[in-house]
Amino acid sequence: MAKSALLKSSLGKKYWMALTGLFLCLFLVGHLAGNLQLIFGTDLQFNQYAYFMTSNPAVKILSYLTYFSILFHAVDGIMLTIQNKKARPVGYVKNNAAANSTWQSRNMAVLGTLLLVFIATHMVNFWAKMHFSEMPLQQQTVSQPIPMTNEKIDVVVYNTTTGSFIAQQQVEGGEFEVRNNKEFYIKGSDIKFAEGYKDLYKITVDFFKDPSYGLVFTLFYVFSMAVLAFHLLHGFASAFQSLGANNPKYNGLIKGLGKLFAIIVPLLFAIIPIYIHFIK
Amino acid sequence: MNLTLKIWRQKNAKDKGQMVDYKIGGIEPDMSFLEMLDVLNNELVEKGDDPVAFDHDCREGICGMCSLFINGEAHGPDRGITTCQLHMRKFKDGDTIYIEPFRAKAFPVIKDLVVDRSSFDRIQHAGGFISVNTSGNTQDANNIPIKKHDADRAFDAATCIGCGACVASCKNSSAMLFVSAKVSQFALLPQGRVEATERVLNMVEAMDQEGFGNCTNTGACEVECPKGISLENIARMNREYLAASIK
Numbered sequence: 001m002a003k004s005a006l007l008k009s010s011l012g013k014k015y016w017m018a019l020t021g022l023f024l025c026l027f028l029v030g031h032l033a034g035n036l037q038l039i040f041g042t043d044l045q046f047n048q049y050a051y052f053m054t055s056n057p058a059v060k061i062l063s064y065l066t067y068f069s070i071l072f073h074a075v076d077g078i079m080l081t082i083q084n085k086k087a088r089p090v091g092y093v094k095n096n097a098a099a100n101s102t103w104q105s106r107n108m109a110v111l112g113t114l115l116l117v118f119i120a121t122h123m124v125n126f127w128a129k130m131h132f133s134e135m136p137l138q139q140q141t142v143s144q145p146i147p148m149t150n151e152k153i154d155v156v157v158y159n160t161t162t163g164s165f166i167a168q169q170q171v172e173g174g175e176f177e178v179r180n181n182k183e184f185y186i187k188g189s190d191i192k193f194a195e196g197y198k199d200l201y202k203i204t205v206d207f208f209k210d211p212s213y214g215l216v217f218t219l220f221y222v223f224s225m226a227v228l229a230f231h232l233l234h235g236f237a238s239a240f241q242s243l244g245a246n247n248p249k250y251n252g253l254i255k256g257l258g259k260l261f262a263i264i265v266p267l268l269f270a271i272i273p274i275y276i277h278f279i280k
Numbered sequence: 281m282n283l284t285l286k287i288w289r290q291k292n293a294k295d296k297g298q299m300v301d302y303k304i305g306g307i308e309p310d311m312s313f314l315e316m317l318d319v320l321n322n323e324l325v326e327k328g329d330d331p332v333a334f335d336h337d338c339r340e341g342i343c344g345m346c347s348l349f350i351n352g353e354a355h356g357p358d359r360g361i362t363t364c365q366l367h368m369r370k371f372k373d374g375d376t377i378y379i380e381p382f383r384a385k386a387f388p389v390i391k392d393l394v395v396d397r398s399s400f401d402r403i404q405h406a407g408g409f410i411s412v413n414t415s416g417n418t419q420d421a422n423n424i425p426i427k428k429h430d431a432d433r434a435f436d437a438a439t440c441i442g443c444g445a446c447v448a449s450c451k452n453s454s455a456m457l458f459v460s461a462k463v464s465q466f467a468l469l470p471q472g473r474v475e476a477t478e479r480v481l482n483m484v485e486a487m488d489q490e491g492f493g494n495c496t497n498t499g500a501c502e503v504e505c506p507k508g509i510s511l512e513n514i515a516r517m518n519r520e521y522l523a524a525s526i527k
Contacts, residue, residue, distance in 0.1 A: 003481070010454075010494045011484055011521045080494045084452035087385050087493030093286070093299055094378040096352025097451060100503035106451050108496060238497040244522060246515030 016076055018239035020069040025236060027066050028265050036268065039275050043201040044159055047138045050200040051161060054130060074116050081109040105238070111231040118164040118224035125207060125217070130200055134181050138197035139168065160184065160194035206275040218277040225270035232262035281307040281368060284376040285320065287332055290389050297389065299378075310368035313356060314339060314346060316368055317379075324418045333392040339364040341506065344441030347448070348393055349380040354445035354504045362443060362506045382448035386455070386490040399490040400442050400458060406486035407479035408462040410471050438466035439507040446501035446509070452493030457501035459487050460517035461509045467520055477527055480520040 034053065037046040043070060053059050059164040097106055104111065128147040129135060138159045157165035166184055170176050176184045184193045208214050237259030240246070245254070282305045290297030304323070307316050314336050321331035337345035346363040350356035356366040365367070371377060379393065387395040412418070438461075446457035463480050466472025495514060502511045 003487070004524050009484055009521075010456075011487050011518060012525075013494060014518065015522065080496070082498070084454075084493035086382050087453035087491060089385055090297075090383055090389075092352065092380055092383055093288075094352040094380070095349075096357075097500065099353055099357070100449055100500040101451070102497035105496065105498040170439060171308045197303075234497070241497045241511065241515050242495075242518060244519030246512050248512070 013076055013080055014242040018242035019240045020073040021235050023069045032265055032268055035272055038204060038272050043166060044138060046201045047199055051197050077109060077112050098154040105234040108234055111227050114227045129203055130198060135198040136202055138199045158196045160196055162194050164194060205276055208273050214277055218273040221273040222270045225266040229262050229266040236261050281375045283307060286378045288380045289392055292391055293388055307368050311368045311508045312364055314364050333394045335394050336364060340382055341365045344443035349382055349448055351378050354448040355506055360506060360508055380482040382444050384447045384453035386492050387444060397444050403459055403483055405485045407482040409465060424470055426469060434465050434468035437461045437513050440509050441507060444506045445506060449500040449504035451498060452496055453490040454495045455487050456495040456514050457509055459483050460513035463517045463520055464513040477524040480524050
């Protein structure tokens, strides 16, 4: 009897494409919910969210699972495509494929490759900055009453993860120093006083509003979301079929949900750079 | 009807092959597509040329021998039929018709439009059967109650004639519709359940070894299948394989 080959067989590869694909669909929902704070939230809320996403251990596990899924989905997809190309060494002179299948179902590899380019660009634009480069820290202007008078003065402060404020003057004046791009230490000591929020909000807004490349990237991001829409238009329902979930009773529901998902999620993602570039 | 035919000519398996143009006249709309090719071949033979080799047998849509990729579709533009059931009334006077063999690494061309589909036979040998004693003491089939729903599904799957249109239409040259029909017709019946685990593992392994591509759920096979075999069968095979794998 043949052994099962859950990794190597043609069917096994389908399961993995489907599982990683569906997991990435879940990731999209989470990522979208977070990113929509760029439109509906304050800068502090968004930066707190970004801090949570880079520090919470449970999120860390999910993020590694996401990296793994993207890589596996891509590598598995490339391997499948190579095998599939080899399965027909001589092609047709005339092939009327449009008569029996949708355009997106026949171009998942092209769409996927474009998405991989987008993901790499997107990670260089934001993820790498957040993780590896020097970032501005979240600041806020607060009105401080001057003691013994009725007057108030505007003070620029850093928000910190403990909820307390550190005035910019305290850092400039030498009371505190910033280490590791985000930690406030009492100057000259090893005493960590608090941690600031990296201002990813400002980085994002500046990026899409940049006078030289802001428009180009806005267009690139919107285009990539259109690519995502087509990828999902086939991929979402296809994953269910690959996992064996095909029942005439529910097929309409799965296909309908897939279409809704494929239109709504990329559309909401695409609105974010448009909103920042043109409206904010 | 007067037609221009662009036909794939290939002397043998090793020949490179090429499309050759033929002009043909006097075609009746009521002729079947194969009869039209018969007319062409008569003319070629009269001229002393090599007739176009193509597969055919029953000419009534049940044997699965006739193949042909006509104007970019397996068995031509009509739905739910084999090439022998395709009639010339589907074409217009003056049309140009492309006629190519089914293309897949696992279906090598033998000559002209004839391809070797014995890879399907080898997949069948790997598990497309049930092991029962047929030497005269077979039990009456109706002694085992089977739900009408399941019996119908099994019968639908069993209508697969193994023509290979699914492979020819699939952009990946995947044989999954064929294999899943064979797996399903047995998986749905109690007689087939006995060997279900071995069957699906063995048939999928045989399919992969033959060099067919992987299914990406484009659904082209289901549309082009002359017997309307449903994608449900592929999903069932996916379930069967998964269940067999973790057993």
